[in-house]
Amino acid sequence: MAPGAQTVLNFRPPSPEIGSKADFVPPTISFLQGKWYITHSTLPMWKSNRNVTVTYTPLPNNGDVLDDLVEYQPLKSDKQKKLEGYDTPDANVSASYSWRGRGLLKLITSHWQVLGYGDEDDGWIVTYFSKTLFTPAGLDIYSRRKGGLSEGLLLRIRNDLRKINDENIKILAACMFAVRHDWEK
Template identity: 60%
Template sequence: MASTERTGLKFRPPTSSAAPSEDFEPPAISWLQGKWHVTHSTLPMWKKNKNVTITYTSLPQNAELLDDLVEYQPVNSNKQKKVEGIDTPDASARGAYSWRGKGLLKIASSHWEVLGYGDEDGGWAVTYFQKTLFTPAGIDVYARQKAGLSETLLEQVKQELRAVQDDNVKKLADTIFPIKHDSL
């Protein structure tokens, strides 16, 4: 399946629903590294939380593996919570990863992939995660800047998601909601 590119942005369908898109070049692991603010999502748990960030760091013993640190706070609290795991690139699909929790969450796993990304507004990415025992399938919108994407870019991202050749992604595109972030 070909990726969509109607607004100048490139998106692809999830690899779980289609053959890998030959014209979609996923981001390099070095581009993914660093802190991302999760500004929009479809994951219900984020409605009760704020200041959601994900930080990816290559592991010293294997630069292809990413240390995955999710940090957030309950909406009515300043208590910091975190979820830690390791992302392993999927050998059969570029830009896709298998996540495995650390510590007590070692029994938990998930599959996620980059559907679209770009450098506009300081850098952004859209990830799709498959359903797990604990979460429904969903979409996250990441931004390098805490302020997130401009309204124009966010609308372009939603438009492209609605055009992706995957019925689940199209439905999810209409349920994306903003995640609260404390002001700077």
């Protein structure tokens, strides 16, 4: 690629009913695994919390199932909180997972899928999560890099999300907010 040239971002709509994008290649488990910083979201819960991360670890006996650890802190406390669960791949939709909580959350489930991802700025992912009894449907942007994505890449991602042929995604993309992080620590 020529210096200064930008790769084309590849997004898909969130539902097979809307139509899957034939040229969308799902991310590998090795791409997903590790720690990600949730830098932008529509989930109301993240407005009152900070330093939100998610760590995916393949389970030893089933490499397609991911251990899912979300860690965060309330805005006015240094207490570390966490949500633990696991993600099982959806056999019918690529890069789509069913989350089930662990411990007290074991009866809670949700569904999420990757809408887009790339390796610019050390890696990024956009996920769509379906509505549950406790949360509205929404979008998250993850960054592999502490400090988040470059402004240019973030702008491209947000613009491309608004081009997805799905009215709900367009509305959600317009409602995204920055999740607070204490990057200097």
